[in-house]
Amino acid sequence: KEKNLGGLAGDFKPAGWDWGLERYYHHIFANDKEVIKLAKSVGWPAFFEKPVTNSLIGGKEKRLDSPFSLLKFNKLSLISRLHMGLGLAMLKFIRNGVGLEKYQAVGMLPKLVGPEGYKKVWEPLLLAKFGKFLPTVNMAWFWARVYKRTAGLGYFAGGFAKLAEKIAEEIKKNGGEIRLGTKYKVGDEKFDKILNTGGRNLGIDYLWGQTLVLELNKPLMKGYWLNVLQKNWPFLVVVEQTNFINKKYYNNKHLVYLGNYLKDKDKRLKMSKDELLELFLPYIKKINPNFNKKWITKKWKFQDPYAQPVFPVNYSKQIPKIKTKNDRIYTANTSMVYPWDRGVNYAVELGQKAAKAMMLV
Template structure:
């Protein structure tokens, strides 16, 4: 079986199947494994390319990391808000009560909204409801205007009118489940980051007889005359496989699939967000919070995330801040120079944290991608298509996490599901071949 992509999803699927005795080959285009969850070096130190943490509800990731011999450093963390030119902490329920941007009745509605989200178990009906009408009804007009709309604006680059209620519901459930007794959000950092996790996964796959190839882009996925996938074409030629599993989001599959396979997939009902993200290693802590939410849109970034509140600063020889801006894949910022983006983003950091000094930056880097996350819009058909799009072709990607938002825990769930379907298909095919013989 061939897996296209050595990110978290591809390696998770390959590991699940290798443990069941399936002979797997993973093909990764990049020289390093990990994809979005991988690392980069700044000033000679390996750090996450994009900020990554685990939460206490990520039981699949935590048990996988522990089974691979990796430890996790847990910390209760602070969350801040930048609202109307003012910075404040919203780390505990008591601090939420003190938040200056909302009236007491808004805060009571916010608490009731979080509880209501916890009570809703069936997401399907939410997929049909536009987010704004739903949030206004459940939490009131002021919360929509002062909190939800600006937060969605910062996460979706101004384009959130087509989202379903599911998004906000899912987000609330993920954060509500991660609080300690003191009410703070608890987060963990995997020692060595997700990079260590994917590298160890690859070692395990190899020790189970599988192959993991880096610097090996798949150029084409050809089909037989009957329209079945027959393997992958790399620079070394055709590698035949009875099943090919792709792990890319649809825009990244363009041009890869044979026409009949592309046709079998049908139209794509989703859209996608890109991201531009500055990471800087700095001499001292910049922010008292792990992350700051920005409702004041005069600061046009998504957040400032100081991961060294979870990651041990000794692991990275300094403090790490990430300045992400989620963008539409057509946003011209994706074409701007890294120097220009660094200059602008550090300026925003100074607005939020006036004590921050640019001279404290030891090293920095800008990462960017036009396709980082799928956006599930409201009321569409074929949102999560069957795993097997055509004979021999299983299409997995982070788009399958819905109604969850995209994170490692949800990816692990998708991997289990896809591996289960692939295994069932292989078992049926073997049984049919035996009876035919």
């Protein structure tokens, strides 16, 4: 039913830009084998950079993205730094963390990373993201977030929507048809088989994804990614795209996402882009005291439901099957890439599994 390709990786492209920008920040990791392989097969390979990831804690930006930077993090005692480093390293060595799903993240994490590390680093981030749903989240989800992370981050020339266009071209070359902006009702048309990719799975909760995107005349930060580990801030992450991808592709402007995951009925979902900006401005100034509203040349607001699934304890036992009870109807959505909660790589992998299932007699 969307008018453009890409889904949650879809983009927008104002006049003057050479590349489009995703409505929601996107990158891939160096170990995202399925999407890397697919991109190469359609002649649109990824390129990789090593942008800076920081965390805002105690009003200061700190690097916590490597064992060395963690050891230098003086907001924690040396014992706590070592404890957290060892705990995270242990997760990296577990090849399949689904067995951790029987534990709540809130119960196991303080033991794994230490009570001080959990209280000062992980609890603020997880509370900002999940809120009242945090006690629901299982430990396999957290393992997946740590296990997959790599220093190198990948992107595609022209953005993720450009990759989607290249894939669409290959589909059409092979006789496929893609209909955009189309809605169907039961009985409208007859098909041999149907794949439902709707995000809703009534068995679990979902969070909305929301971004306020700012086009600026000046850079806001030095790094690419800033996790906000501060209580009661109105956004949980700041992503400066042009500290990852060269600003020359965006008319030499600086592009910044202010991102959130929100529960239904959150007041921010009803706010306009101007109202959101007014709410965010005092906090943006805390990130960069020199920031001036006059730096902003354009702004956009985007939001979608079902952006972030909330995986409960022992979720593997309730994952929907690709093949439904109806032999002609199949399903594939973000609730099925568990323990990975989202990501283009796992959408590709799930899509391949669904295609194979549908081709079986």
